[in-house]
Amino acid sequence: MRRAAAPSSASVTIRAYNPETDALAIHALLTDAFDTPAEADLMAAVLADAVSDDDDNNDQRTGTNYSLQCYAAVATSATDTVIGTVLFSPVTITAADGSVVAVAWGLGPIAVAESARGCGVGQRLAFAWKDAPDAAGVPAIVVLGARAYYHDKLGYDTAPDWGLRFSSVELDEHFFILPLDADALAAAGLVRGASPAGSFAASYHPAFDAV
Numbered sequence: 001m002r003r004a005a006a007p008s009s010a011s012v013t014i015r016a017y018n019p020e021t022d023a024l025a026i027h028a029l030l031t032d033a034f035d036t037p038a039e040a041d042l043m044a045a046v047l048a049d050a051v052s053d054d055d056d057n058n059d060q061r062t063g064t065n066y067s068l069q070c071y072a073a074v075a076t077s078a079t080d081t082v083i084g085t086v087l088f089s090p091v092t093i094t095a096a097d098g099s100v101v102a103v104a105w106g107l108g109p110i111a112v113a114e115s116a117r118g119c120g121v122g123q124r125l126a127f128a129w130k131d132a133p134d135a136a137g138v139p140a141i142v143v144l145g146a147r148a149y150y151h152d153k154l155g156y157d158t159a160p161d162w163g164l165r166f167s168s169v170e171l172d173e174h175f176f177i178l179p180l181d182a183d184a185l186a187a188a189g190l191v192r193g194a195s196p197a198g199s200f201a202a203s204y205h206p207a208f209d210a211v
């Protein structure tokens with residue numbers, strides 16, 4: 001069977017996620033893209049915290065409050081069908097003494113419907129944070145993913161070169177950073193090449209632990 005032709009990226013709209021109308025479509029899209037509902041459930045759990053604006057959302061480990069600190073976007077086709085989504089959520093950066101020195105945004109999950117891949121929709125979603133009302137205060141975007149995509153194609157830098165580690169040394173080669181505000185990062189102690197990998201630790205929302 002022939003696959004439907006991918007849409008041209010120009011006919012695709014990237015807009016903010018609407019919890020009233022997009023939740024079901026996003027859940028189905030992520031479940032399909034990842035072959036399990038884990039990422040879909042994760043995104044729903046993080047967004048539930050984001051809209052509740054509740055002090056109970058404090059992560060006991062880092063003190064981060066997730067309320068209103070996320071940004072999610074969707075890609076829609078010319079027929080207004082949801083064909084992609086991305087989540088940006090807080091990632092706390094802590095120094096060796098456990099103090100929180102910065103809060104970045106973590107990119108992911110991200111997915112594009114199979115029939116729409118390969119024409120730049122993923123790339124546009126990866127930069128959708130630019131439309132977020134809170135983007136000006138975000139010092140960096142971090143992501144755990146494929147070097148060929150995030151480093152080679154989207155211009156991310158290797159996070160361990162900034163001293164930053166996610167979870168374990170084994171993941172160093174898969175962890176990337178897009179610095180947005182070098183001054184803010186420097187004030188937090190993160191300067192490229194200045195400190196060994198593992199000097200700073202990155203922590204996502206606890207729901208990421210389940211994936």
Ligand SMILES: CC(C)(COP(=O)(O)OP(=O)(O)OC[C@H]1O[C@@H](n2cnc3c(N)ncnc32)[C@H](O)[C@@H]1OP(=O)(O)O)[C@@H](O)C(=O)NCCC(=O)NCCS
Binds near residue numbers: 033119121124145146
């Ligand atoms: C990753 C994904 C979102 C990219 O969406 P997309 O709209 O196809 O992305 P773009 O059109 O911007 O880029 C496509 C290019 O990236 C490459 N690419 C995509 N995923 C890649 C990966 N994991 N590793 C290496 N290259 C990858 C494609 O081969 C293609 O290369 P080309 O331009 O040389 O042909 C999409 O492939 C997807 O939904 N995958 C399943 C879910 C997933 O793995 N998400 C990422 C982990 S959170």
